[in-house]
Amino acid sequence: MKIKIRKIDYLPARQVTFSKRRRGIFKKAGELSILCESEVAVIIFSQTGKLFDFSSSSTKDVIARYNSHVGGEKSDQPTLHQLQLEKENNIRLSKELEDKSCKLRQMKGVDLEDLDLDELQKLEKLVEASLGRVIQTKEEKITSDVMALEKKGAELIEANNQLSQKMVMLPGGDSGPEAILNNIGEESVTSESATNVTTFSNSSLSLEDDCSDTLSLKLGLP
Amino acid sequence: MKIKIRKIDYLPARQVTFSKRRRGIFKKAGELSILCESEVAVIIFSQTGKLFDFSSSSTKDVIARYNSHVGGEKSDQPTLHQLQLEKENNIRLSKELEDKSCKLRQMKGVDLEDLDLDELQKLEKLVEASLGRVIQTKEEKITSDVMALEKKGAELIEANNQLSQKMVMLPGGDSGPEAILNNIGEESVTSESATNVTTFSNSSLSLEDDCSDTLSLKLGLP
DNA sequence: CTCCCTATCTTTAGCCG
């Protein structure tokens, strides 16, 4: 062996050797591909990061063929196909979102300029029916809340009475606690005082839709 | 030149040459990578489609580096990154869509079970206000429609009158057309007859939301 | 970085097992 296979320290010599041997390999690769009708690709990065490549056909083709042989799963094609699916999904979702936003705005009674009379009347019926359901739900809620409070109150009174009975049996007990707790129970659970509260509380429940924030989507353009 | 660089016809000889030269190239590639501290990959497909590859490090790494140098756009990495972005976009859109659907359902007065009293009251106010705007818009629409009809009717009457005048100036003209058109105009454009039509037309304007159709999205799982 | 030259060194075609 004339030279040892180890890093050539002297930079100019290394550069020259790199150039010569690189071309030698490319030549051999080309010869092999012709002599044996095979597909060959050689990829070389110099120490400085520069790329040199040789291929009997196309380096990209050979790499693609390599990817389909090795691994076989995580090649380009499925990824590209998936990307396509995701983009279509995005477009579909965006459209649905815009549609929903539009309907929501109409339900809130804004942007009605483009509706004709018939549509407006249908919308009115719809909102009217909705209002009815909301009021009904609210009143059911109030009723059940009140009933729950009454039940709780009754339980408290009962507990109070039992405590009072125990009190009077103890030495030094007076009637104070009984009276106080009974008063609390009787006043706060009366059922008529809370059913007509529909006119306060006027903020917006965070239902401000405004449609304008979500429609400027960049749908995957690089 | 002892041998010409052309396909070796005799199969056994070709196979032997393929094997020998292949190993020769791999050896040279390894020597180059050591001598010049470079990154080398060699990919060879035999005539029978079998893959042989050599690399100073990892063929996949070298290919990845190659992809990032060449083309730069249609390599794997950006595609994967884009895919990630698309998926995130999809998730975000799905969430927004679900949110909108939920709000829309509430506006329509369904699925109110989870709202508390305060929220119900706010919702009621909101729907009430919406109803007011819808009714107002509808009435404005009716008014403008009616005015448009009146204007049209007036124009028709005017046109009719002019025609009638020309008619009487012609030989054989009688007063028939004038009377007919005047009657049409007077009857159909009277403004009181159309302002209270709010109680017909009760279908749903295709606002059936139902939220259940759009939430079973497959978000890119293979 | 490329090309040339030349004396080595390395690869390999052809053949054998």
Add this chain to the structure above:
DNA sequence: TCGGCTAAAGATAGGGA
């Protein structure tokens, strides 16, 4: 398919332009 052999062909280190 593989390895060994050998002579010939080919590649390349070193030096110079």
